[in-house]
Amino acid sequence: MIRTGCEREQDVLDAIAADRWPDRLNDELSTHVAGCTICRDLAPVAHAFAEDGQTAFEQVRLPSAGLVWWRAEIRARQQAVRAAGRPITFVQVVTGACGIAVALGLLAWAGLGALLGMSTRELWVAIASQPLLLPLFYLAIGVLILLGSIALYLVLSDE
């Protein structure tokens, strides 16, 4: 079984923290490190990181807590405005889509009546009397509403 730790690791770390590694290590610990595969790897690695950490901490350029809070606050406000605006946009899209669907439906209705030479009342009686035509009629209205919604969404959406 591979040994992954040594009971003297903390002694080595303490020596590094006390700046006794590598030159001022006591003989006993020095001998142990030389003979222990775990501590032989640990010592140079921990020492390198301790030095590197010290250097890194010296050059920290932190923004102030007030600035970080202020930026977070602005962003939270922006998100709140967007969240508040979302239901209004949804209602606008649905209302607009219904309006477009009605307008297109009336145009199609009038166009179809003119094409077949029928009045609007005669046309409705003709459609209603055919069991297959009525579902198709409702389907056409649904498609119009859907297409109108997509068109409005594309026009209003700016993202």
Add this chain to the structure above:
Amino acid sequence: MQDITLSELEQIQPQALDDAFQMDQETFHALYERTARSIWVYLWRRTGDSQLTEDLLQETYYRFLRARVSHESEAHRRNYLFRIASNLANDAYRSHHQHVRLPEESEPGHPAMNPDADMQSQRQTDLHRALVKLSNRQRDALWLAYAEGSSHVEIAERLGVKTSSVKLILFRARRKLARLLRGERRHS
């Protein structure tokens, strides 16, 4: 993206923001003073870019403030912050497809800028070169253990791994890095 005017922003009630953040400003300031230096250094070591570090630091605290998480202790809060920072650093790494950039020798604060510290500078350059060959998790574990002095429990929480795995992660990372450092020193 929709433009938002200042007047629209002002219409948002302060109470709404109190609800949006998990703590008040005073508590945040105290927490920031206790934690921000470590997180800045951690992010800087991961990205090697001061501007990106500041952006990620801001994002870390923003996500922390917006998170609806109850923290049992100060340690838990710190670990949670580190988890956010670590995930953001990973995302930044993936999105930029960049390798960890070695800090330039002309950068302020680089060890090479201190002429009295030639040996230390050389050791740190060797370390940075070798670290590129380690995985993010190995680098993080070594940094937390030996630069931050974190315990295995803290490292496990910050990296999102089991405490029992930390010993093995550290062992493998140390062994690999020690070999790389010995190789670097032979070359230099």
